[in-house]
Amino acid sequence: xxxxxxxxxxxxxxxxxxxxxxxxxxxxxxxxxxxxxxxxxxxxxxxxxxxxxxxxxxxxxxxxxxxxxxxxxxxxxxxxxxxxxxxxxxxxxxxxxxxxxxxxxxxxxxxxxxxxxxxxxxxxxxxxxxxxxxxxxxxxxxxxxxxxxxxxxxxxxxxxxxxxxxxxxxxxxxxxxxxxxxxxxxxxxxxxxxxxxxxxxxxxxxxxxxxxxxxxxxx
Amino acid sequence: xxxxxxxxxxxxxxxxxxxxxxxxxxxxxxxxxxxxxxxxxxxxxxxxxxxxxxxxxxxxxxxxxxxxxxxxxxxxxxxxxxxxxxxxxxxxxxxxxxxxxxxxxxxxxxxxxxxxxxxxxxxxxxxxxxxxxxxxxxxxxxxxxxxxxxxxxxxxxxxxxxxxxxxxxxxxxxxxxxxxxxxxxxxxxxxxxxxxxxxxxxxxxxxxxxxxxxxxxxx
DNA sequence: CTCCAATTGTCGGCTTGCCGACAGACCGCA
DNA sequence: TGCGGTCTGTCGGCAAGCCGACAATTGGAG
Numbered sequence: 001x002x003x004x005x006x007x008x009x010x011x012x013x014x015x016x017x018x019x020x021x022x023x024x025x026x027x028x029x030x031x032x033x034x035x036x037x038x039x040x041x042x043x044x045x046x047x048x049x050x051x052x053x054x055x056x057x058x059x060x061x062x063x064x065x066x067x068x069x070x071x072x073x074x075x076x077x078x079x080x081x082x083x084x085x086x087x088x089x090x091x092x093x094x095x096x097x098x099x100x101x102x103x104x105x106x107x108x109x110x111x112x113x114x115x116x117x118x119x120x121x122x123x124x125x126x127x128x129x130x131x132x133x134x135x136x137x138x139x140x141x142x143x144x145x146x147x148x149x150x151x152x153x154x155x156x157x158x159x160x161x162x163x164x165x166x167x168x169x170x171x172x173x174x175x176x177x178x179x180x181x182x183x184x185x186x187x188x189x190x191x192x193x194x195x196x197x198x199x200x201x202x203x204x205x206x207x208x209x210x211x212x213x214x215x216x217x218x219x
Numbered sequence: 220x221x222x223x224x225x226x227x228x229x230x231x232x233x234x235x236x237x238x239x240x241x242x243x244x245x246x247x248x249x250x251x252x253x254x255x256x257x258x259x260x261x262x263x264x265x266x267x268x269x270x271x272x273x274x275x276x277x278x279x280x281x282x283x284x285x286x287x288x289x290x291x292x293x294x295x296x297x298x299x300x301x302x303x304x305x306x307x308x309x310x311x312x313x314x315x316x317x318x319x320x321x322x323x324x325x326x327x328x329x330x331x332x333x334x335x336x337x338x339x340x341x342x343x344x345x346x347x348x349x350x351x352x353x354x355x356x357x358x359x360x361x362x363x364x365x366x367x368x369x370x371x372x373x374x375x376x377x378x379x380x381x382x383x384x385x386x387x388x389x390x391x392x393x394x395x396x397x398x399x400x401x402x403x404x405x406x407x408x409x410x411x412x413x414x415x416x417x418x419x420x421x422x423x424x425x426x427x428x429x430x431x432x433x434x435x436x437x438x
Numbered sequence: 439c440t441c442c443a444a445t446t447g448t449c450g451g452c453t454t455g456c457c458g459a460c461a462g463a464c465c466g467c468a
Numbered sequence: 469t470g471c472g473g474t475c476t477g478t479c480g481g482c483a484a485g486c487c488g489a490c491a492a493t494t495g496g497a498g
Contacts, residue, residue: 059346061354068349080339081346105331112324112331119338120299126345127278127300130287133352134396135280137484169446177353182485184447201445201494356454388476401455403477420464420475 025104026094031087040082045098047078053091054166057083058174067174069125076118138178139186143215145176150206159197160207167202244323245313250306259301264317266297272310273385276302277393286393288344295337357397358405362434364395369425378416379426386421 028051031037037055038046055071068083078098079085096104105111132141146163154161165172173183187204190196195212197205206212247270250256256274257265274290289307290296297317298304315323324331351360365382373380384391392402409415414431416424425431 059350059353061350064354066349066353068346081342083346102332106328109325109328109331112328112335113321115335116331116338119335119342123300123338123342123345126342126349127287127302130285130345130348130352131278131280133349134278134285135283139484168444179486180446181448181487185485188447387474398456399476400457400478404455407477 025100026096028092028094031091031093033087033089035087036084037087037091037093038079038085040079040084045079046095047076047098047101048093048095050075050077051092051094053093054088055091055093056086056088057081058086059083065174066177067171068129070175076114078115078118078122080119081122133177138176138182140215141176141178142172142183142186143212145172146204146206147209147212147216150209154206157205160205161209162199162203162205164203244319245315247311247313250310250312252306252308254306255303256306256310256312257298257304259298259303264298265314266295266317266320267312267314269294269296270311270313273307274310274312275305275307276300277305278302284393285396286390287348289394295333297334297337297341299338300341352396357395357401359434360395360397361391361402361405362431364391365423365425366428366431366435369428373425376424379424380428381418381422381424383422 026049031053050071050073052073055075055077057068057071057077059066059068068081070088071077077085080098105115132144136144149163149165150161154163156162167175169183169187170180173180176183187196191198195206195208197207199205245268250272269290269292271292274294274296276287276290276296278285278287287300287302296304299317320334324334351363355363368382368384369380373382375381386394388402388406389399392399395402406415410417414425414427416426418424
């Protein structure tokens with residue numbers, strides 16, 4: 001079950017250790033919290049791996065935004081896509097231009113499989129997103145998100161599943177394609193129905209996971 | 220400007236002529252009008268090229284559908300994506316399983332570039348779609364569609380640009396992510412404003428292309 | 439501890455677009 | 469030339485969710 005919170009499992013980092021020579025193609029870069037890493041207007045295309053921190057991939061149009069994905073340590077991304085990339089916190093990435101990456105590809109053909117894999121996952125992710133936007137209402141999209149987050153980073157306790165989202169209401173809204181207010185509304189509905197509970201600003205306790213599963217199944 | 224009506228320019232067909240040996244990996248198949256070519260439940264992944272006819276790539280959920288793309292002669296597609304593929308009319312395609320395609324890739328590395336290109340275009344297309352669904356209302360999405368279609372298959376005449384869509388109202392609705400009724404509504408608004416005119420059921424005359432361009436620019 | 443800034447909750451009005459229903463138009467076919 | 473099936477136009481009611489406004493809460497920084 002692919003998930004917005006994790007873009008790619010292709011473990012490129014291990015490749016670095018296997019072939020240190022290969023690593024020389026990549027140059028490390030640092031970005032401070034909230035700075036722009038890449039904008040679709042730039043000509044250069046890049047391939048990069050996240051070494052630490054968190055990044056946000058998003059679309060912008062007029063004064064609206066939509067978050068496509070969040071990247072964490074180990075995730076791979078290619079700016080084949082006309083989207084913005086922003087550091088959410090202090091972040092270090094290893095960059096390579098697609099040009100030189102292409103050359104590396106030629107020398108080590110098995111790399112192209114990695115490339116195809118990454119693009120494939122990106123594509124999968126987008127289609128998932130389209131499905132959400134085209135077919136599901138906000139409530140259901142939120143449920144999907146919660147289930148995904150739970151599966152991905154949930155810690156099971158006696159009370160239920162604790163999920164450290166690391167995201168505020170607004171952030172969730174951007175990820176789901178709606179407004180802060182609507183998310184707030186729905187989450188509090190869930191809390192009133194005793195399905196959810198707030199641990200602190202950015203972490204939730206899912207008290208009844210099955211209930212959510214069912215909402216997902218039964219239309 | 221990428222367009223829903225045309226998925227890929229990667230001219231794989233020419234490769235066939237260049238290397239007839241390569242062609243033996245592909246087996247031709249015929250499909251009758253309205254038959255299902257591929258469903259996401261199948262295990263097998265495929266790569267194929269359209270030789271004649273038209274195909275529709277779509278998502279389905281409960282009793283709704285959403286058309287991701289239409290394919291025509293020369294277009295390449297890979298079922299890396301969990302979507303349905305349906306023949307809109309009598310159609311012939313050349314199929315290859317991704318497995319054997321992978322082997323071919325190994326032998327002819329330059330092919331992987333084609334693969335990356337195809338996936339990249341698919342991705343581009345998806346993101347375009349997400350942008351539409353997330354940011355634009357139906358009217359604007361329709362305008363985008365019309366402009367794209369005009370650029371792609373429009374014939375310029377004294378009256379304006381004639382576009383043979385080959386699609387009915389319902390088909391357009393599925394492509395845009397709305398209902399038949401809403402499309403009908405908006406198109407007739409445009410006709411009343413003298414921006415559009417119906418030639419016959421499936422072809423339109425765009426009388427004022429610039430007006431549409433402007434609607435697109437100015438929010 | 440206190441205060442400020444940012445985040446979150448809540449409300450009502452308003453718009454978009456869905457849905458069901460039905461009427462009319464069109465097309466191929468016998 | 470009439471018939472049946474399909475496609476298209478149009479209406480009214482209705483629900484989802486956006487938006488602006490404002491209040492309440494919270495968490496840090498000093």
